[in-house]
Amino acid sequence: xxxxMKTLASVLLAAGLLQATAAVAxxxxxxxxxxxxxxxxxxNGLATKFNxxxxxxxxxxxxxxxxxxxxxAAIAAFRAGNAPHxxxxxxxGTATMMAAKGAIVPVATVMADAKEPFDPxxxxxxxxxxxxxxxxxxxxxxxxxxxVMFYINKDAFxxxxxxxxxxxxxxxxxxxxxxLKASGQSCVYTTSWPSWMHIENFSAWHNxxxxxxxxxxxxxxxxxxxxxxxxxxxxxxxxxMAKKGLFTYAGRTNQGDAKFSSGECAMFSGSAGxxxxxxxxxxxxxxxxxxxxxxxxxxxxxxxxxGGASVWVMGGKKPAEYKGVAKFLAFLxxxxxxxxxxTTTGYVPITQxxxxxxxxxxxxxxxxxxxxxxxxxxxxxxxxxxxxxRFGNYVQGREVIEEELEAVFAGTKDAKxxxxxxxxxxxEILRKFQAANK
Amino acid sequence: MEKRxxxxxxxxxxxxxxxxxxITVVFFFWPAGQAVWYSFQLQDAFGxxxxxxxxxxxxxxxxxxHYLESFKTTAVFSVSVAGLGIAIxxxxxxxxxxxxxxxxxYKTVLIWPYAVAAAVAGVLWAFLFAxxxxxxxxxxxGFGVDWNWIIKGDQxxxxxxxxxxxxxxxxxxxxxxxxxxxxxxxxxxxxxxxGAGPARRFWTIVLPLLSPTAFFxxxxxxxxxxxxxxxxxxxTTQGGPAQATQILVYKVYHDGVKAADIGGSSAQxxxxxxxxxxxxxxxxxxxxxxxxx
Numbered sequence: 147x148x149x150x151m152k153t154l155a156s157v158l159l160a161a162g163l164l165q166a167t168a169a170v171a172x173x174x175x176x177x178x179x180x181x182x183x184x185x186x187x188x189x190n191g192l193a194t195k196f197n198x199x200x201x202x203x204x205x206x207x208x209x210x211x212x213x214x215x216x217x218x219a220a221i222a223a224f225r226a227g228n229a230p231h232x233x234x235x236x237x238x239g240t241a242t243m244m245a246a247k248g249a250i251v252p253v254a255t256v257m258a259d260a261k262e263p264f265d266p267x268x269x270x271x272x273x274x275x276x277x278x279x280x281x282x283x284x285x286x287x288x289x290x291x292x293x294v295m296f297y298i299n300k301d302a303f304x305x306x307x308x309x310x311x312x313x314x315x316x317x318x319x320x321x322x323x324x325x326l327k328a329s330g331q332s333c334v335y336t337t338s339w340p341s342w343m344h345i346e347n348f349s350a351w352h353n354x355x356x357x358x359x360x361x362x363x364x365x366x367x368x369x370x371x372x373x374x375x376x377x378x379x380x381x382x383x384x385x386x387m388a389k390k391g392l393f394t395y396a397g398r399t400n401q402g403d404a405k406f407s408s409g410e411c412a413m414f415s416g417s418a419g420x421x422x423x424x425x426x427x428x429x430x431x432x433x434x435x436x437x438x439x440x441x442x443x444x445x446x447x448x449x450x451x452x453g454g455a456s457v458w459v460m461g462g463k464k465p466a467e468y469k470g471v472a473k474f475l476a477f478l479x480x481x482x483x484x485x486x487x488x489t490t491t492g493y494v495p496i497t498q499x500x501x502x503x504x505x506x507x508x509x510x511x512x513x514x515x516x517x518x519x520x521x522x523x524x525x526x527x528x529x530x531x532x533x534x535x536r537f538g539n540y541v542q543g544r545e546v547i548e549e550e551l552e553a554v555f556a557g558t559k560d561a562k563x564x565x566x567x568x569x570x571x572x573x574e575i576l577r578k579f580q581a582a583n584k
Numbered sequence: 585m586e587k588r589x590x591x592x593x594x595x596x597x598x599x600x601x602x603x604x605x606x607i608t609v610v611f612f613f614w615p616a617g618q619a620v621w622y623s624f625q626l627q628d629a630f631g632x633x634x635x636x637x638x639x640x641x642x643x644x645x646x647x648x649x650h651y652l653e654s655f656k657t658t659a660v661f662s663v664s665v666a667g668l669g670i671a672i673x674x675x676x677x678x679x680x681x682x683x684x685x686x687x688x689x690y691k692t693v694l695i696w697p698y699a700v701a702a703a704v705a706g707v708l709w710a711f712l713f714a715x716x717x718x719x720x721x722x723x724x725x726g727f728g729v730d731w732n733w734i735i736k737g738d739q740x741x742x743x744x745x746x747x748x749x750x751x752x753x754x755x756x757x758x759x760x761x762x763x764x765x766x767x768x769x770x771x772x773x774x775x776x777x778x779g780a781g782p783a784r785r786f787w788t789i790v791l792p793l794l795s796p797t798a799f800f801x802x803x804x805x806x807x808x809x810x811x812x813x814x815x816x817x818x819x820t821t822q823g824g825p826a827q828a829t830q831i832l833v834y835k836v837y838h839d840g841v842k843a844a845d846i847g848g849s850s851a852q853x854x855x856x857x858x859x860x861x862x863x864x865x866x867x868x869x870x871x872x873x874x875x876x877x
Contacts, residue, residue: 214842217844218841218842218844221629221630221844224630224631225630225631242628242629242844245628246628246629246630246632247632248630248632249630249632394732395732395734395735396734397734398824401734404716405716408716410716539843539844539845541842541843541844542839542843542845545843548824549824549825549826549827550826552735552824552825552826553826555735556735556736556737556825556826558737558826571650574648578626578644578845578848581626581635582626582627582628582633582635582847583628583633584633
């Protein structure tokens, strides 16, 4: 018996060693991400597909918690000298990552060094603009992108005696809101991600700047400018709607999604990625539409900007590993892979080729509205005000905006004071970032 | 007469102390020292560039009205949590002390919440009071109360106070019950014979004899409200809305971990450290003197 145990142990040990040597032959690429649930499964699917397609490299995808958590984890790991090769970072972390020269390697460099084909022009201009420097070098690899959309509950519209068609302008939204309220709708309009929708995308959609220096893309000495009369007017309108019970505040992240899909709220602005959840839970007819605009603003609507995340290549790794990273990123850029990611997750197809491929496949005919986000993102060629934003420490900056907006929606501050305060506090954060990243 | 253990060997006492000292140094002094060091630095998130800036982080903090506001928020929160926690648990302990039948059941049930993790307690209360689906919200609506702590700061504050107090009552209850049981029955009976009613007996005999316990609990509860309520806040309001529930310790976490502002966050930790040292000093000074009677 004792002998048996020993033999068993040595066999197991030998097997383990064999497996270990097999693993050593492959170059491992660590990929930290924040895709939980169904999205995580889709992401793992991509990694597995890549691993099965060749033998040299093995991508190990690790879920590290939500966006801020995985970024924090990677920063801590970098400080301790064992950062992953690839890190998925949400759009507001872009400036922080970009400023960390030495901690990251621009994707354009990685691809050029490995002689992998990579064409930034293949991507939608709104996407390229967001993740490139001013010279047009792609800094990070666009991965999951979405944008903010406007959803309506058609059944609630019919009940209120309205045509089940989404209002196009904020004027029309107000008219519809009054009627919905009168029909007994307890929550008329709500939103997820208030700053993303009502400051960032609002600015792009109306072609007004969020900050100087091309929304921060032109340098760290940028300043916020979202306290313009147009911004004040818009936020004041929302504050007024809140007072009249036409707008229900749901919270700073995606809490609005559930309020809409449960039928509580009749109109809703939220991520294009909310579609999947709504499809699953909503027991009513709904539609996905362009976000409303103020029709007296010249040339509005412009185009909306993306949200979501991109993949950054971390610095200080071996050349062989970077080769694997480049191969993997080239794999991810393939139209059929992009299409698979787009159709399974609801994120926007970010290359023109994958968009065309998806259209040809008939996906949009079967899923009406699924191409609305791309159409909104490419509504017009992006301007300096609408190609994206890049503000240092914007995790903090956005929070300042959210706080001040909350004060307006709670009725404790008027829109003008709140936006002025947000700009002032935001600029202090920008100066601090500038000083820390000289 | 003082009792003294005499070690014959010169090094043995140090060896015996070493593990505890090592833990203290590694887990307390080292990080605390680092916090002090970082509080004088301006650093980017990745630690690639850092600059010694003297007291800039501190002057920035004290010129930030939101940081000063956070002191006020912390004061309101801590005093409410400590006050309510102590008052309610004292009431419950006095009741439980008088129960004749099923005392064990009452006591067990009252001690139960202490075993619940702070984050779980937070989620539990957040669910009960959830603006759309909460059962308490539903009842409150019936009374015409518009309950939405997502946007109403005072309601958010109330929510985290309730959750934090609920979690701390058990701890206070245990101490009060032990305190009550150590009061000699003869004293109370004597007072009863002299014609003092239950209320009178409580105010003139029980309460003064419980005062050392109460003072100890006051200090412990304030420290609890300062630091241990992090889980409750992080799982419910996360400091919002509009910073209405951003107490000092939450701001340290938020600025340091979420916003990657190491210098500013360290400066706040140092200030908090000074507050704790002051609180501990007070505790030693008063409790040591008052605890012997």
